Amino acid sequence: MKRGTTIYLYELAWILPSIALPVGMLAALLVTAFGAGIHVPSLAGRVDPAKVSETPPFDNPGVVQTGPLRYEVRLVGQIWSFTPNEIRVPVGSTVTFVATSRDVIHGLFVPGANVNVMLIPGQIARVTARFDREGEFFMACHEYCGIAHHTMGGKVIVEPRS
Amino acid sequence: VTPAPAADPERRLTGAHLLVAHVALLGGIVTGLLQGLEHAGFEFPASQYFLQSYYHSVSMHGVLNVLVWTTFFICGFLPFISARAYSMPLVSPGLGWLTFWVMLAGLVMAAIPLAGNAATVMFTFYAPLKAHWAFYVGLTLVVVGTWLITLRLALSQRAWRAGHPDARTPLAAFMSLVTMTMWALASLGLAAEMLVLLIPWSLGLVGGTDPLLGRTLFWLTGHPIVYFWLLPAYVSWYTLVPRQAGGRLFSDPMARGSFLLFLVLSTPLGLHHQVTDPGIHEGWKLFQAFLTFAVFFPSLLTFFNVVASLENAGRALGGPGLVGWFFRLPWGEPSLAAQLLAMLMFCAGGIGGLINASYSINLVVHNTAYVVGHFHTTVGTAVTLTYMGISYWLVPYVTGRALWSRRMALAQCWLWFGGMLIFSSALHQLGLMGMPRRTMISQAAYFQPEWKALLLWVGIGGTVLFISGVLYLLNLALTATVSRAPAAAVPEFAQASAPAVEGPAILNRLRPWVVMAVIFIVVAYGPTLARLIATSRLNAPGFRVW
Numbered sequence: 001m002k003r004g005t006t007i008y009l010y011e012l013a014w015i016l017p018s019i020a021l022p023v024g025m026l027a028a029l030l031v032t033a034f035g036a037g038i039h040v041p042s043l044a045g046r047v048d049p050a051k052v053s054e055t056p057p058f059d060n061p062g063v064v065q066t067g068p069l070r071y072e073v074r075l076v077g078q079i080w081s082f083t084p085n086e087i088r089v090p091v092g093s094t095v096t097f098v099a100t101s102r103d104v105i106h107g108l109f110v111p112g113a114n115v116n117v118m119l120i121p122g123q124i125a126r127v128t129a130r131f132d133r134e135g136e137f138f139m140a141c142h143e144y145c146g147i148a149h150h151t152m153g154g155k156v157i158v159e160p161r162s
Numbered sequence: 163v164t165p166a167p168a169a170d171p172e173r174r175l176t177g178a179h180l181l182v183a184h185v186a187l188l189g190g191i192v193t194g195l196l197q198g199l200e201h202a203g204f205e206f207p208a209s210q211y212f213l214q215s216y217y218h219s220v221s222m223h224g225v226l227n228v229l230v231w232t233t234f235f236i237c238g239f240l241p242f243i244s245a246r247a248y249s250m251p252l253v254s255p256g257l258g259w260l261t262f263w264v265m266l267a268g269l270v271m272a273a274i275p276l277a278g279n280a281a282t283v284m285f286t287f288y289a290p291l292k293a294h295w296a297f298y299v300g301l302t303l304v305v306v307g308t309w310l311i312t313l314r315l316a317l318s319q320r321a322w323r324a325g326h327p328d329a330r331t332p333l334a335a336f337m338s339l340v341t342m343t344m345w346a347l348a349s350l351g352l353a354a355e356m357l358v359l360l361i362p363w364s365l366g367l368v369g370g371t372d373p374l375l376g377r378t379l380f381w382l383t384g385h386p387i388v389y390f391w392l393l394p395a396y397v398s399w400y401t402l403v404p405r406q407a408g409g410r411l412f413s414d415p416m417a418r419g420s421f422l423l424f425l426v427l428s429t430p431l432g433l434h435h436q437v438t439d440p441g442i443h444e445g446w447k448l449f450q451a452f453l454t455f456a457v458f459f460p461s462l463l464t465f466f467n468v469v470a471s472l473e474n475a476g477r478a479l480g481g482p483g484l485v486g487w488f489f490r491l492p493w494g495e496p497s498l499a500a501q502l503l504a505m506l507m508f509c510a511g512g513i514g515g516l517i518n519a520s521y522s523i524n525l526v527v528h529n530t531a532y533v534v535g536h537f538h539t540t541v542g543t544a545v546t547l548t549y550m551g552i553s554y555w556l557v558p559y560v561t562g563r564a565l566w567s568r569r570m571a572l573a574q575c576w577l578w579f580g581g582m583l584i585f586s587s588a589l590h591q592l593g594l595m596g597m598p599r600r601t602m603i604s605q606a607a608y609f610q611p612e613w614k615a616l617l618l619w620v621g622i623g624g625t626v627l628f629i630s631g632v633l634y635l636l637n638l639a640l641t642a643t644v645s646r647a648p649a650a651a652v653p654e655f656a657q658a659s660a661p662a663v664e665g666p667a668i669l670n671r672l673r674p675w676v677v678m679a680v681i682f683i684v685v686a687y688g689p690t691l692a693r694l695i696a697t698s699r700l701n702a703p704g705f706r707v708w
Contacts, residue, residue, distance in 0.1 A: 007660045008660075010470070011416055011660075014466040019459060021458070021462065022456060025455055025458075025520075026455050029451065029455075029520055029521055032522060033448075033521055038525070040437050040438065040522065041438055041439060041442075042440070042442070042443055042444040043442075046697065048699070048701055049702050050701065050703070079705070079707050103705055104290050104291050105288050105290070105291075105373055107598070109529065109596070111595070112596065114526075116438050116529070118438050118439050120374050120377070120439060120440060120441065122441075122699065123373075123374050123440040123441040125440035126440065138610070140596070140601075140606070141598070142601070143288075143529060144284055144601070145707070146217075146708050147217060147707060149217070149600075149601060150601045150607065151606075152607070153607040
């Protein structure tokens with residue numbers, strides 16, 4: 001009986017912190033995500049993958065200024081390139097990427113800028129990031145999309161404010 | 163207790179599964195080496211007779227290692243260990259053999275287009291990349307085979323209970339059944355993706371597919387599949403390793419409890435693989451991130467229970483101090499050493515997994531080399547090195563011959579551990595520097611010079627892992643062919659300090675937990691799947707662009 005009780009106490013002494021630990025991590029996650037206003041990709045509508053070229057805003061891909069230091073990048077992924085593949089914005093810009101794919105699944109990844117989103121045929125992706133550091137960021141397709149996947153890339157160039 | 167080898171009907175069946183698993187592993191390590199060297203800067207040796215491209219190699223590597231090596235090992239090991247736990251042959255060896263042939267037929271069907279570069283779609287086979295239909299049909303047959311294993315284990319448990327109406331199901335058999343039940347439930351997502359979307363589409367019966375719906379069904383199975391790989395390793399850690407180390411299992415009820423929680427919580431969290439997918443509401447992604455943290459709880463229970471069992475063994479052997487007991491464990495026994503090293507690596511792997519699943523932090527690591535570094539510590543080491551440790555006693559049992567070389571086995575498991583430390587640390591760092599995964603990186607348009615030094619370490623680590631893999635396979639091949647001494651005894655099951663009868667009876671039941679699992683899946687996935695199905699349009703045509 002004594003041995004059983006000891007084991008029970010040890011079990012309890014482990015179980016309670018084991019519950020507290022994930023709960024604590026969860027709290028940290030909620031505070032950091034919502035405190036910093038980080039949003040992951042969510043619902044932004046659908047598009048017929050066969051009609052991407054005819055459907056606004058993808059009929060006219062490129063960078064559009066939507067306000068002071070606010071830009072919208074209308075981007076299409078296809079094997080094996082991004083359109084546009086070079087994006088120029090002034091430092092301090094808030095940039096919203098509205099993107100999709102016209103063939104297979106691609107990825108849009110700009111390391112260092114919190115832009116990490118899948119381009120899935122049929123789905124519109126919308127993500128927003130702020131570019132607070134001047135310089136060149138590389139843009140990569142980070143989902144295998146066929147034999148020349150590694151050639152699919154581009155640049156985001158953050159320029160000094162003129 | 164141990165049936166004599168000749169009288170054990172599971173022996174040949176287990177051997178057949180292990181043979182297939184190890185042939186797959188051979189292919190897995192050869193492709194792995196070539197990919198590691200490509201990262202280190204060597205030109206990938208593409209050839210029309212073998213591997214037609216880097217991506218052909220990666221597809222082979224993934225399918226052979228994480229689908230074939232794991233699944234065939236599990237389907238050999240769990241029935242074997244269940245029969246031993248019951249001290250009774252499982253029901254219907256005929257069903258066992260039928261299952262094996264169904265799985266093998268499926269594997270051959272899938273392997274032909276895969277080897278012929280007609281299924282270079284990675285083991286995740288995301289549409290609209292379109293493989294040959296035989297690839298999808300073959301993999302589906304393998305999944306059907308695993309359901310038959312579940313059925314055979316369930317029927318065997320019923321037969322055993324008829325003779326032992328008041329007893330608790332032996333721990334190893336109970337865990338095996340829980341694992342296969344969890345998998346049978348979780349694999350319904352993959353089955354639906356195959357039967358409703360991919361197979362009709364690849365056969366040309368429908369013109370298009372819905373890539374996001376397919377991905378979502380894939381990941382409904384794709385996360386719990388990691389528990390399908392991991393739980394058989396836990397079976398060994400809980401029921402055999404404490405005894406191999408010279409001690410007892412700390413708590414049997416706590417072990418059952420953790421497995422039942424895995425049954426409930428393994429499936430409703432696959433959306434943490436789709437955090438960056440458009441078309442899925444961020445609220446459901448956050449909800450499944452919560453559940454991912456919840457499944458950390460049974461992992462912590464496992465950590466405590468297994469470490470407490472090992473501490474008990476190490477202290478019985480005279481190990482002093484706070485950690486001295488760990489070094490006093492019988493490290494000279496390769497089966498044990500391999501599994502202890504697997505556990506050590508899993509500490510890093512488990513924590514890394516929590517980082518990946520952490521919703522906002524996922525934006526930093528998703529689809530980078532970090533993820534590749536992560537799963538090589540988990541499925542590539544916690545699981546694979548444990549299976550290797552099991553093979554060091556199981557293959558001698560199956561062949562009736564002693565392990566050819568104990569020292570080679572010891573060298574092998576340390577090489578795997580060291581090679582993986584180098585390989586996975588480099589990949590984790592490269593991922594944080596923004597290097598994408600699954601990419602012929604030496605040729606990348608956006609190659610960054612600061613990656614170069616770390617990529618060399620990927621190549622070095624990969625080479626060490628390859629050498630370790632060759633030593634492992636060679637040792638087993640020599641065991642099966644030239645070893646002359648009779649096999650050592652199979653490890654006995656560990657006794658528990660707190661036996662099963664001290665736990666509540668609900669820890670010996672399955673049905674209430676299956677009901678809970680279904681409720682969790684419906685709540686976590688129902689609204690997202692219902693919306694995706696309601697808005698689904700099968701309008702994405704297929705592409706063969708490799």
